[in-house]
Amino acid sequence: MSVGRPIPHDAAVLHVTGTARYVDDIPAPHDTLHLCFGLSDTACGEIVAMDLAAVRSAPGVVAVLAAEDLPNSADTSPSAHDEPLLATGRVHHMGQPLFLAIANSHLAARKAVRRASVEIREEPAILSIDDALAADSRFEEGPRFYRKGDANRAIAAAPHRLEGRIEIGGQEHFYLEGQAALALPQEGGDMVVHTSSQHPTEIQHKVADALGLPMAAVRVEVRRMGGGFGGKESQANALAVACAVAARVTGRPCRMRYDRDDDMVITGKRHDFRIDYRAGYDDDGRIRGIEFRQFARCGWSQDLSLPVADRAMLHADNAYLLDDVTIESHRLKTNTQSATAFRGFGGPQGMVGIERVMDEIAHALGCDPVKVRRANYYADAAPGDAAPAPAPLDDGRDAPADTHADLTSRGTTETRGQPAPPPSGAQTTPYHMAVEDFVLGEMTERLVESADYRGRREQVRAWNAGNEILKRGLALTPVKFGISFTLTHLNQAGALVHVYQDGSVHLNHGGTEMGQGLFRKVSQVAAHRFGVPLERIRITATDTGKVPNTSATAASSGSDLNGMAVKAACDTIRDRIARLIAERHQARAADVRFGGDRVHVGGESYGWEEAVRLAYENRVSLSATGFYKTPKLEWDRIAGRGRPFFYFAQGVAATEVVIDTLTGENRILRTDILHDCGASLNPAVDMGQIEGGFVQGAGWLTTEELVWTDKGRLATHAPSTYKIPACSDRPRVSNVSLWDGRNREDTIYRSKAVGEPPLMLAISVLMALSDACAACGPHYPALDAPATPERVLAAVRRAREGAR
Amino acid sequence: MQTTLKINGESWTLDVDPRTSLLDALRHHLDLTGTKKGCDHGQCGACTIILNGRRINSCLTLAVMHDGDEITTIEGLGEPGRLNPMQEAFVRHDGYQCGYCTPGQIMSATGMLDEVSQGWPSHVSASLEGDVPLSREEVAERMSGNLCRCSAYPGIVRAIRETAGEVSE
Numbered sequence: 021m022s023v024g025r026p027i028p029h030d031a032a033v034l035h036v037t038g039t040a041r042y043v044d045d046i047p048a049p050h051d052t053l054h055l056c057f058g059l060s061d062t063a064c065g066e067i068v069a070m071d072l073a074a075v076r077s078a079p080g081v082v083a084v085l086a087a088e089d090l091p092n093s094a095d096t097s098p099s100a101h102d103e104p105l106l107a108t109g110r111v112h113h114m115g116q117p118l119f120l121a122i123a124n125s126h127l128a129a130r131k132a133v134r135r136a137s138v139e140i141r142e143e144p145a146i147l148s149i150d151d152a153l154a155a156d157s158r159f160e161e162g163p164r165f166y167r168k169g170d171a172n173r174a175i176a177a178a179p180h181r182l183e184g185r186i187e188i189g190g191q192e193h194f195y196l197e198g199q200a201a202l203a204l205p206q207e208g209g210d211m212v213v214h215t216s217s218q219h220p221t222e223i224q225h226k227v228a229d230a231l232g233l234p235m236a237a238v239r240v241e242v243r244r245m246g247g248g249f250g251g252k253e254s255q256a257n258a259l260a261v262a263c264a265v266a267a268r269v270t271g272r273p274c275r276m277r278y279d280r281d282d283d284m285v286i287t288g289k290r291h292d293f294r295i296d297y298r299a300g301y302d303d304d305g306r307i308r309g310i311e312f313r314q315f316a317r318c319g320w321s322q323d324l325s326l327p328v329a330d331r332a333m334l335h336a337d338n339a340y341l342l343d344d345v346t347i348e349s350h351r352l353k354t355n356t357q358s359a360t361a362f363r364g365f366g367g368p369q370g371m372v373g374i375e376r377v378m379d380e381i382a383h384a385l386g387c388d389p390v391k392v393r394r395a396n397y398y399a400d401a402a403p404g405d406a407a408p409a410p411a412p413l414d415d416g417r418d419a420p421a422d423t424h425a426d427l428t429s430r431g432t433t434e435t436r437g438q439p440a441p442p443p444s445g446a447q448t449t450p451y452h453m454a455v456e457d458f459v460l461g462e463m464t465e466r467l468v469e470s471a472d473y474r475g476r477r478e479q480v481r482a483w484n485a486g487n488e489i490l491k492r493g494l495a496l497t498p499v500k501f502g503i504s505f506t507l508t509h510l511n512q513a514g515a516l517v518h519v520y521q522d523g524s525v526h527l528n529h530g531g532t533e534m535g536q537g538l539f540r541k542v543s544q545v546a547a548h549r550f551g552v553p554l555e556r557i558r559i560t561a562t563d564t565g566k567v568p569n570t571s572a573t574a575a576s577s578g579s580d581l582n583g584m585a586v587k588a589a590c591d592t593i594r595d596r597i598a599r600l601i602a603e604r605h606q607a608r609a610a611d612v613r614f615g616g617d618r619v620h621v622g623g624e625s626y627g628w629e630e631a632v633r634l635a636y637e638n639r640v641s642l643s644a645t646g647f648y649k650t651p652k653l654e655w656d657r658i659a660g661r662g663r664p665f666f667y668f669a670q671g672v673a674a675t676e677v678v679i680d681t682l683t684g685e686n687r688i689l690r691t692d693i694l695h696d697c698g699a700s701l702n703p704a705v706d707m708g709q710i711e712g713g714f715v716q717g718a719g720w721l722t723t724e725e726l727v728w729t730d731k732g733r734l735a736t737h738a739p740s741t742y743k744i745p746a747c748s749d750r751p752r753v754s755n756v757s758l759w760d761g762r763n764r765e766d767t768i769y770r771s772k773a774v775g776e777p778p779l780m781l782a783i784s785v786l787m788a789l790s791d792a793c794a795a796c797g798p799h800y801p802a803l804d805a806p807a808t809p810e811r812v813l814a815a816v817r818r819a820r821e822g823a824r
Numbered sequence: 825m826q827t828t829l830k831i832n833g834e835s836w837t838l839d840v841d842p843r844t845s846l847l848d849a850l851r852h853h854l855d856l857t858g859t860k861k862g863c864d865h866g867q868c869g870a871c872t873i874i875l876n877g878r879r880i881n882s883c884l885t886l887a888v889m890h891d892g893d894e895i896t897t898i899e900g901l902g903e904p905g906r907l908n909p910m911q912e913a914f915v916r917h918d919g920y921q922c923g924y925c926t927p928g929q930i931m932s933a934t935g936m937l938d939e940v941s942q943g944w945p946s947h948v949s950a951s952l953e954g955d956v957p958l959s960r961e962e963v964a965e966r967m968s969g970n971l972c973r974c975s976a977y978p979g980i981v982r983a984i985r986e987t988a989g990e991v992s993e
Contacts, residue, residue, distance in 0.1 A: 028915055035923035036911040036930060038858020038898035045857035126852075127841075196862045196870055196924040196973050246860070246924025247973050280863040535922025535974050704918055708976060712921060715975035739867035739971065747977045748964035754978070 022547040022554055023769050026704030030539050030559050031244070042246050043200040043216045044277050052202075053082055055262055055276035056129035057106075057117035058136050059285065063145035063355040063732025066110050067118070067138065074135035075121055080128030083270055086119040091268060094230035094261050098222055098254035099431025100159075100322040101424065103358070105230070105261050111140055112320035113355050114732045115285035117258065122266045122274065130279065145355040145732045149294050149315045152352035159322050159351040163313075166333050166660030168450045169344030174309025178300025182384060185297070186376045187804040188369050190317075191290035191362055191720040192736075194744050195534075197246020199256055199287065200277040203227075203263035210237045211264050217256035218248045218532050219572035221428045224564045226257045227264040229424060235564075238264075243561035248534035249716070250361030253572045254323055254431070255287040284737040288360030289726065291316045291328055295373035305381045305392030309344035312336050312373055316366070318351050319358035325351050327430045327506055328359070328366035330657055334506065334664060335370035337450050339460050339498040340378075340396040345450045347660075355732055361430070361574060363716065364776045367501055368783070372721075372805065375497050375783050379790055383800045389787070390464070390473065390496050397498075398447050400461040407456065407764045428571055430507055439654035439662025451660045455668070457764045460498045463672050463694050467496065471674040471692035471755070480676065484795045489681055492689070493792025496674040497784040501777040502665030503576055504650055506657065510571040511650035511666075513581035517546065517589040519642040523629035525550065525557045530570030531582040532562045536775050537705035538578040544701060545583045545768060549590035551614030552628050567645075576669070576773035579701060581648060583768035589646025596640050597631055652765075667765045669772045671695035673714065673781035675751070677788040681796055681816050684809030686789055688718060690753040693781055698763035698772030710756050710778040717782025719745040721805045722789070793819050827888045831856070832900025842888045847871045849887035850897060858898040858927050862971070869970030872928040872935070873897050879935025881969075898927035901934065910934055913983035921974035929970050933984045936966045940988070958988045 034040035058075070076084045087106040097103035107118045118138060123129035146157050175181060202214040211231060217223050220240040228235045240260075245252055259276045266274040278286060296313040314332055318325035333347045378396065382389035426432055439452075446454035468474065473496055480492045505511050515529040527546050533539045543557040550556070564570070571581070597619065598612035605621045613620040619631040626634070635642055655664040673693045679686040693714060697706045723743040727735045736742040762770040786805055789812060793801035797820035804811050817823070828837045831854065838853050847864070850856045850873070859882060862870030866884040873882045874896040902908040907915070910930055920926040940962075945952045948965045956962060963981045972980065 028918060029920065029923075031923060032915040032918075032920075033904045033907065035920050035926045036898075036907060036914045037901075037903050038860075038927040039904065040923050041857070042860075042924065044851075044861070047855065127848075194973050196868060196922070196971065197860070198862075245922060247922045249973070280865070535920070535924075537921070708918060708921055708974075708979070711978055712975035715977070716973070738865065739863050740865065744971060744973060745975060746964075746968045746971060747981065748961075748968050750964070750975070750977050752961075 022544040023701055024699065026702060027540060027544060027554060029537065030543060041243060042197050043202055043214050046202055046214055048202060048275055049273050052273040052275055053122050053124065053266065053270060054126040054129045055266055055274055056121050056133050057282070057286070058119045058121065058133035059282065060107065060111040060114055060116040060118055060140065062111055062140040062142050063114045063147065064112065065140040065142040067107060068141050069139040070118065071137040072119055074137065075132045078128070078132035078135055080124040081121055081132045082124065083122040084119060085266070085269065090265060092230055092232045094265055096226055096257040096261050097321055098257065098324060098426050098429035103321045105258060113357055115357060115734065117286065120262055120266065122270060147354055147356060147728060147732050149317055149352055152354050157353040159318055159325060159353055164333065164349045166347045166450050168342065168448065168452065171309045171311045171344045171346040174344035175298060175300035175311065178308035179302050180384065181300045182380055183298040184380060184802060186295050186373065188293040188295065188372050189806045190292040190359060190726050191724050192284055192726060192742055193249045193251030193289065193362060194739070195245065195247030195249060195251050198278050198280055198283045199252065199259050201256065201259040201263045202273065202275040203267040204273045205267045205271060209233065211267065213238065213240045213260050213264060215240060215242060215256050215260045216245045216252055217242055217260065218245070218252045218534065218574055220532065220562055220564050221570045222254065222426065222572065223257060223260045225426060225428065226261050230261045230265055231268055239563065239565040241561050241563045242532045245532065245534040249363045250365065250574065251287060253361040253574050255360055281737045285734055286357070288319055288323060288358040290362035290720070291318060291325065291359040291366065291369065293332065293369040297373060297377050299377050299381070301381050304395050305385055305387060306395045307340065307342060310342055310377065311346045313348045314370070314373065315350045315352060317354050317356065317359060319354055319356045321358040322431065323358040323360050324431050325359060326433055328361065330366070330506055332366035332370035334451060334502055335367040336373055338371045338374050339398060339500040340374060341398045341447050342450055347450055356728060357734070363713070363779050365575065367776065368717065368780050371499065371780050372783055372786065375787060379787050380800055383794060388477065390468065393498065394464065397461055398455045398458040400459055401457050401764065428510065428569060430505060430510065430572065430574070432507055439656055451662070453663045453665065457667050459696060459761060460500060460670050460672060463670065463696065463759055464498060467672045467674055467692060467694045473674055476676065490678055491681055491792045491795040492676060492678045493788040493790065493795065494674070494676045495784050495787035495791050496672065497787055499671045499777055499780040500668045501780065503580065503669055503773045504653055504664060504666045505571065505575045505577060506655060506664045508653045508655055511577070511581065511653060512571065513585040513648050514567040514570065515582060515585035515589040515646040516566045517586065517593060517644055517646065519593055519632055521633060521636050523556060523632045526560060527557050527586065528560050528563065528566045529582040529586050530562065530567045531578040532573040534573070536578065536709060537702060538573065538582065540705060541579045541701045542582050542586050545586050546590050549587055549594055552617050576775035576777065578775065579771065580767050580773050581650070584648035585646040587646065587768060588648060589644045592644035592646065593642055597635050600635055600638055600640050601626065601631060667763060667772070669696060669774065669777040671777055671781050673784040675784035675788045677785065677792055679789060679792045679812055684813035686722070686812055688751040688785055691751040693756045694759055695778055696759040696761055696772060697774050698761060698767065699770040700758055701769060701771045703758060706758060706774045707756055709774045711754065713778030714781045715745050715750055717779035718785045721782055721786040722807050725806050725808050796820055825888050827891045829887065829890055829893060829895055831895045832897060840887055842886065844887050845883050846885045846887045846890060847882040850882060856897055856899055860924055860927055862925065869932055870925050870928040872931040872970065874931060874935050877938065879932050898931055901930065910987045913987045917979040917983040917986065919976055919979040919983040921976045925970060925972045929972065929980055932967060932970045937988055958985055958990045
């Protein structure tokens with residue numbers, strides 16, 4: 021059995037010997053050219069003059085392109101076609117590409133762009149949320165609303181009320197491998213592109229558009245990425261398009277990688293949010309009514325901001341049943357980098373909002389925050405309650421005819437579908453989806469016991485009473501994260517499997533590997549279907565020429581979607597072999613068994629290689645495609661109604677921290693995590709995702725601070741000023757366990773997606789820090805994120821003095 | 825400018841611009857792409873190599889400064905089918921996710937264990953004299969120059985401590 025085991029990484033030996041190839045490691049022909057963008061030094065204004073003569077005459081420069089030199093209007097947006105590859109007339113953020121230098125070496129290109137003479141008539145930039153609100157600068161015509169019940173009335177009628185605001189910072193992806201691409205011109209104008217992208221089909225589409233080619237003339241390959249985290253879902257477009265256009269213009273291979281500082285200045289980051297809240301609650305802390313106003317700073321172009329902001333709304337409830345609720349979402353357009361996908365995709369920001377409210381209610385009532393959280397939880401599903409089989413989906417819808425539309429991008433704003441109402445009597449989310457698989461009640465109970473929450477709550481209280489300078493804090497927070505793309509049609513995947521005469525298996529699917537262990541999990545599925553050892557399975561680079569029309573490897577969906585597609589492809593081949601073997605033995609195909617590297621029928625068996633050879637000799641096709649689409653999804657994003665998610669992945673974390681009240685410095689002392697991966701496909705991979713996601717989330721909420729100057733310059737544009745977690749920033753004690761459940765829904769071997777959900781376990785760190793600050797005085801500390809030492813100090817002061 | 829580097833036991837003479845970093849010389853001039861470029865200014869550790877027995881960030885030094893020096897890169901530690909103990913331990917303990925920081929982590933860990941064997945104390949060592957037990961905190965402190973954005977740190981620490989002969993966590 022290969023499924024469910026902690027099998028090592030497929031490229032393990034390659035990684036430890038430095039032979040695993042990333043895009044910039046791929047050997048290129050000797051005449052390959054190197055690219056560098058010239059960037060805007062102004063956040064907002066009109067380009068009055070751009071003199072590139074000195075760039076053109078710089079040593080090693082072969083060509084220089086500005087917007088007017090492009091053969092087609094090269095656009096790099098995944099949504100609204102509002103991101104020209106090179107600025108056209110106006111600049112919209114500091115760091116926007118203005119022109120492209122093409123040179124004999126990376127260094128020559130970088131040096132050359134500095135020689136440009138660009139005059140920009142500067143205009144006042146819209147940088148902050150307040151600026152954008154004052155100027156009514158936004159995407160979509162106005163705010164979006166999701167409503168259930170009557171929040172206003174319920175708040176007014178509640179015994180207690182509170183209102184407040186939390187500011188939540190953004191986050192730089194800091195994938196250790198910077199953005200990179202390599203374009204190789206082919207005969208007849210075709211193009212092959214190697215890219216470090218989570219979305220090869222998007223790259224194929226954008227490159228085809230920029231070159232005026234059909235998609236079939238462009239092939240995109242991704243073997244692996246050195247980290248993605250959402251930062252390579254749309255942000256890789258510009259480099260791939262630039263390389264392809266330059267390769268077309270020069271007729272030579274072109275490669276590009278951003279210097280790290282350029283990478284941070286050009287590419288989008290996690291959206292920073294402001295969330296205003298107003299809640300009414302009772303003596304038990306149960307929320308009677310609640311309103312959220314979410315403000316997302318989206319940057320200069322639409323990118324994926326609409327679905328990100330949608331997902332923030334979709335997680336404003338987190339794990340809590342809200343009967344009377346209004347969620348209002350503002351998507352603000354600013355002269356900053358275009359904020360983009362980042363692990364969690366808006367969900368984390370939405371969750372932080374309601375976790376803040378839980379924390380503040382508990383503080384106001386003077387009771388334990390876990391009690392308040394439990395009082396508001398959805399009810400647990402009955403044990404052993406399997407989901408009913410899905411009804412067949414209606415496929416009779418017409419696809420839009422616009423060939424420029426980014427059909428495979430999350431930026432597409434489809435609103436079709438008239439979702440059926442949830443079953444009557446069901447507990448529902450603020451978007452009217454029945455919650456049928458909630459397990460956090462039992463999970464929380466288990467973690468409260470295993471982490472000795474109650475005992476340590478007392479110990480922390482006693483410790484704080486005896487310590488003047490250092491204060492400890494403890495918090496337990498849940499995560500309920502919706503799994504599926506909220507753009508329903510993206511929830512499909514394809515796979516291609518070949519079995520060769522020698523029994524080796526070539527496996528390909530639409531997902532990309534960025535370290536999350538997708539290839540490992542999917543190859544386990546293939547090995548299991550054929551009953552062969554993993555060594556027989558050869559995982560190959562993601563390639564638009566093998567599996568077309570793929571969705572981004574995103575939304576934690578990689579294993580769910582591609583695992584199922586691979587299973588379907590393998591089963592097609594397996595069934596063909598079974599039929600052949602069955603015929604030879606006058607048996608039924610259903611009685612043929614695959615296992616132990618053999619094919620069994622009756623009392624006899626064939627070695628896998630022999631069975632494959634027989635199949636070949638009997639002219640049985642040993643190649644198959646597989647396809648999967650997630651059932652049960654129906655979603656209307658404008659009305660905020662339906663079932664956007666197949667199921668919920670859940671987890672709970674308890675974290676203890678200590679702060680220094682003189683400096684604001686802080687440490688994570690201990691974290692206990694219980695996380696739900698369903699029936700894990702690979703516990704080693706899943707543990708890595710949980711530990712890694714938690715630390716990355718803790719970085720977002722503590723040390724990772726993005727700072728823009730009042731001119732719109734990103735001041736934190738390198739790891740020297742932007743602090744991601746190092747080895748020593750891990751919790752000193754970390755106890756991670758997997759919840760031993762199975763997915764109620766029919767997913768691949770009943771597993772659950774694990775890429776994003778654990779990041780939000782780190783909200784327990786922010787709340788523990790808040791708890792430590794609250795130990796300093798009688799008032800609510802209202803700690804914002806990231807909880808840098810400065811913000812912790814300010815929160816300590818608020819706790820003591822009460823000023824908000 | 826002509827420079828001779830002894831890399832993984834082999835002599836290489838190259839003619840590079842004096843401003844070429846050692847990292848770029850390795851990657852671009854010698855096609856030794858196992859050494860990775862993460863930040864290119866000494867903050868992430870992905871480009872760590874061993875120079876005359878000591879670990880350094882190869883992005884922070886120029887190739888021409890190292891005429892005649894002995895350099896070990898990840899390619900010189902072991903190869904598929906012939907891994908050294910540190911590489912094997914990283915495989916066993918899953919000391920990576922995306923793998924991009926891995927060569928730097930392994931080179932840095934190799935240099936670090938040598939420093940420990942010579943009795944060098946760190947910021948968190950209890951004593952400046954005598955043997956240093958390689959606790960989790962010691963490893964974390966001594967490896968603080970090697971970032972892993974995936975946070976595969978638990979596996980990295982286990983692999984290093986096991987190679988050092990300390991009890992696994």
